[in-house]
Amino acid sequence: MEILKLISTNEIIAQAASFLLLLFLLRIFAWKKVLALLDARKERIAHEFQKIEATKQAVAQLKSDYDARLANIDEExxxxxxxAVDKGKELTxxxxxxxxxxxxxxxxxxRQNIKYELSQAxxxxxxxxxxxxxxxxxxxIQEKLTEEDEERLAKGFLNKIDELK
Amino acid sequence: MHTELPTLVSLIAEAFHSQPWAKYLIIWQNLIYSLLVVFILILIAIMATRKKSFIPGRLQSVVEVFVGVIDDFVCGILGPSGRRFVPFVGTLFIYILFMNLIGLVPYMKSSTSGLSTTVALALCVFVYVHYSAIKELGFLGYLDHLMGKPRGVVAFSVILPLFMLFMHIVTELIKPVTLSLRLRSNIFADDMLIAALSSFGIKGLPFLFFSMFIVVIAAVVQALVFSLLSTIYFAIFLVHDEEDKGHNQLVNKEG
Incomplete structure (x- = not known):
């Protein structure tokens, strides 16, 4: 019971009031504000992460699209x-x-010209x-031909024919 | 050898010992230092949250880290519904910590070395725990919880629950006693150790520094133990009840 002498009811009430006052004031000035701020930050970070994740997925999608298009471009x-080669061959x-x-x-x-020229000739x-x-x-008819003349005429005629050939 | 070091208040009271109010300074010394701690903490809170921003300054960062740690600590034990107890447990922790540590400042005194201070805090915990339990469970649910389980057979349905009720009431009444005595005794012992080593003068200086290091650790540990036990007292009523609800729901589904 010696220990009970250390206790003062008035002081207990005052100390409890002091603690409750602190609790009340800290609730207003610190806890509510800071917890709300932490929650808001947590939410914002989560939101940012979601956005990053969504952007990552969009980038991955874009990349796969580009890859597919690149593969198609090679084929194309x-x-x-x-x-072009076929067309070139065709043209050739x-x-x-x-x-x-x-x-x-x-x-x-x-050939036709030759034929024509030949027939013309x-x-x-x-x-x-x-x-x-x-x-x-x-x-x-105009001259009286001798035997020599006939021969000469015939030879002349034959020579002309030869010349024409 | 003095068992207590002189404090600013005791020196003022000594200087004005002829004045009628001087004796009240000694009587209310612990309260004066408690109010000083209250003032310091409120000042810190106001300064930290005055210009709160998403990119915090140094003081705001420290306060945010502290609040975050307490939030994780309490919600880790009580679950997400324990968020409403974060301000209470957090204030309790920081208040006790500062009251413990202020005794290390020359001419200051740890209010927690006074039994009335620790009893007041333990009673606050006791009242809030049981108020929350009654509010959460209802008065009959609260008594039902105190009667314990299992029940069913005659002995289990009447005799044992009454015995358990008595045992639980005694346990609940002992809790603030143990809480307050543990904290007061540790801090009082720390103060006595510092006072004793201080009386050795320069020869005792290395021991004094070493023991101050130990006292700082003890101050943190005692604040933590008080807050942890308070949180567990909440958990005994609230988390237990949630488990029972979950169990009952499971039984109903199976039935």
Whole structure:
């Protein structure tokens, strides 16, 4: 019971009031404000993390899209190159064909020209033979031919024919 | 050898010993130092939260860290619903810590070395714990909790619950006694140790510094023990009840 002498009821009440006063004032000035601030910060950090996570996912999505597009670009480029090569081959074939065709056409034209020239020459030759024959006949008619003359005329006629050849 | 070092209040009382109010200074010495601690803590709180911002200054950071640690500490024991007890337990801790430590400042005194101070704090805890328990469980639920479990058979339904009720009431009444005596005895012993070593003069200086280091640790530990036990007293009523509710819900679902 010695210990009870150390206790004073008045002091207990005063000390309790002092603590309750501190509790009341700290609740107003510190606890409410700081806890609210900590909660707000926690929420904000969580929100920021969510945003970061969402951005990360968007970036990953974008990257995969780009990767897919890049892979397609390679395929597309390869396809286009192949297409160009094929077209080149086609063009080459076309050019070759048209050149061959043109050459054939030129050859044909030349042949036709030659044929025409030849037939023209033959015609000319025929006409000249006729003219010579007529002129020979005329001179035979106009002159009295000796045997020597006939021979000379015949030889002359033959020589002319030779010349024409 | 003095068992107590002179304090500012005791020196003033000695200087004005002829005045009628001088003796009251000695009687209310502990309260004066408690009010000084209250004033210091309120000043710190106001300064820390005056310009609160998302990017805190030094003082705001310290206060935020302290509040965060207390919040984690209390909610770690009581669960998320224990948030409402954070201000009480936090104030209790910081108040006791400052009262313990202020005794290390020359010419100051630890109010917690006075039994009336610790009894007052223990009674605050006692009243708040039982008020919260009655508010949470209802008066019958509160008595039911004190009667304990299991029940069912005759002996278990009448005799044992009454015995348990008596035992629990005694236990609950002893709690503030143990809380207050533990804190007061430790801090009083610390003060006596410092006073005794101070009386050795320069020869006792190394021991004094070493013991001051020990006293600082003891001050923190005692504040922590008082707050931890207070939180556990809340948990005994509230967390236990939540577990029972969960168990009853499980039984109802299975039934």
């Amino acid at each position: 480029a390869a396809a286009r190159i192949q297409q 074939d076309e050019v070759r064909k048209s050149a061959n065709h043109e050459a054939q056409r030129i050859i044909d034209t030349a 033959k015609e000319d030759l025929k006409n000249q033979v006729i003219e010579l024959t007529i002129s020979a006949a005329e001179s035979v």
